Amino acid sequence: MPTALGPASRDSAAQWARATLPRTPALIRFRWHYQDERVKYAGRGTVRIQPPDSLRFDYVGPLGLGSGAAVIIGDSVVWADPDKDFRSLVPAVPMLWAAFAMVRPPTEQAAVFGAQLEQRVVWQFAQPADTLAYVATPPDSARRGGMLEAEWRRRGKLVARSWARLDTLAHPASARIDFADAAGKTGGARFELTVVAFDTAQVFAPVIWRSRR
């Protein structure tokens, strides 16, 4: 994201990030596809979002074989079961939020930069090791949906980049996350999802957030 950014208010960034979240609990059903140099998988999944910071991610593998789930609060994985499967499918929590066109607010340690470029809003949250940058393009008058692009760098090296498309209601529609290879170039793993339903009429049982192990 080669854009000149100036220092910006953390409060404004946090307010913008909060606005990317649904206002009420939401269940999102999606189809997903994952591939890296060794494997290709596809399946279905759901995420349940409980604003402001909780997310449960459930997935089923190809042909319904194998399933798993994880609970994330903020930037932390509270539990994942099976742990190894989830971490290979979703190596970066901020990118998972971004895939659903949602943004975590900057941490207290982050230096915040921003810019407004015509219709687009650009934010960068720079922490000691990790830098997250976002470019948000709102839906336009031609009824085209918006877009949230995200980029994660660790010590300057690209880790992942994502593109999340939004529908005209600003709900997530599809996304792609590209993970860089060891040399920091894109072309490593890729995770793609297509949303098939966005449901705000759900009531989540408290037990879904607990781990049994």
Add this chain to the structure above:
Amino acid sequence: MLAGCPYGFQGGTLPNVKTVAIMPFDNDTPEPRLTAEVSEAVRQALEGRLGLRLATEARADAIVRGRVVRYDPDVPQSVLAGVGQARVTKRKVLIIVDVEIVNQREGTTVWKRQGLSVDGDYDPPAEQEGRKAALAKLVQQIVDGAQSQW
């Protein structure tokens, strides 16, 4: 084909349904593996026992969807009294699911059960055995329920 049947079904199938798509069940429990295991039980019931063919969501006559509402893995079944303490010698798992089969061509619900409860005994700590028994009962309940639509 049975004479006089208004839907033209063949033994054991649902009215006007020959192909089904099984959607992953929502899982309201802390046991993530149930999503796949319940889907597999539903597949066994519909494909293996009722003779329906699996198809993609876009092409299937009907879709099956549902929710795993509750999973209780260690309900005490039998207790051995002892001095100062009791020992549970048998437990059971309890699984409660909501299931719905919707005919997508007609937009009608063919079969629906909410709070379908199945259980399976096991000797601790072999919880998986109890789960297997409960899922076998789930297969049977779906078969029985679907056949009751005749």
